[in-house]
Amino acid sequence: MLISTDGIVLKVKNLGNDDCVYTILTREKGVITAFSRNRQRISKGMGSALELFTYSNFVLFQSKERYSINTASSNKVFFGIRSDIEKVSLASYLSELLIELAPEEGEDPNEYVRLFLNCLAMLENGKRTVQFIKPLFELRLMALSGYMPDLLGCAGCGESEGKSLCFLPKEGSIVCNDCIGQIHGQLTVQLTPGELAAMRHIIYAPMEKLFSFALPEQALKRLSAITEQYIFCQLEKTFSTLDFYHTLL
Numbered sequence: 001m002l003i004s005t006d007g008i009v010l011k012v013k014n015l016g017n018d019d020c021v022y023t024i025l026t027r028e029k030g031v032i033t034a035f036s037r038n039r040q041r042i043s044k045g046m047g048s049a050l051e052l053f054t055y056s057n058f059v060l061f062q063s064k065e066r067y068s069i070n071t072a073s074s075n076k077v078f079f080g081i082r083s084d085i086e087k088v089s090l091a092s093y094l095s096e097l098l099i100e101l102a103p104e105e106g107e108d109p110n111e112y113v114r115l116f117l118n119c120l121a122m123l124e125n126g127k128r129t130v131q132f133i134k135p136l137f138e139l140r141l142m143a144l145s146g147y148m149p150d151l152l153g154c155a156g157c158g159e160s161e162g163k164s165l166c167f168l169p170k171e172g173s174i175v176c177n178d179c180i181g182q183i184h185g186q187l188t189v190q191l192t193p194g195e196l197a198a199m200r201h202i203i204y205a206p207m208e209k210l211f212s213f214a215l216p217e218q219a220l221k222r223l224s225a226i227t228e229q230y231i232f233c234q235l236e237k238t239f240s241t242l243d244f245y246h247t248l249l
């Protein structure tokens, strides 16, 4: 059976014997892996359509759970990312997160595609920095994929403003300084009002407004450490692409 779908190439693995396997976030089928032969790729002129982070239209041949790429043509190639090692390393990490968290067949992958495409576009045109995109993507993706933290108010008394609030990465909630005494043996992270406002914006804002907030560079660094810790506490997993990203900074 042939299916046509748009999608973003998340990972390319050369199997060594003329075969390549591609991990693709598609609009129709979520994250899939699909095979293609180098020979076919060259003969059909699919070169750039199968490059990392390219957004392409794929015609796939599906046999049971296996896919092979019949043809591919690029919709958008993010040249401005491919030429910048920091951007490439962040996009690789975001791809690894997507592979870990993106929906399987049967769920709607469109919000995931939209989020990743928007982040790639912002990175490419330099409208937002890697330091801005990283925590935004991490937290928004967690919220999308069933790990939405509750940041509305203190888990103890409901206080939402005014008092100093701490984030609990393991619980995915916040507590105020009055209630924090009841929390024992848990990791707590003190949040500034700006950091809390940014976190709320990232998980609750509609996509059209998602990128419309600002934080000073130091606060973005702290936010990035917080969202990273949240992922680590929730997924109990580390990512090799994230380790590489850190070696660059």
Ligand SMILES: [Zn+2]
Residues within 6 Å of the ligand: 154, 155, 156, 157, 158, 159, 175, 176, 177, 178, 179
């Ligand atoms: Zn409280």
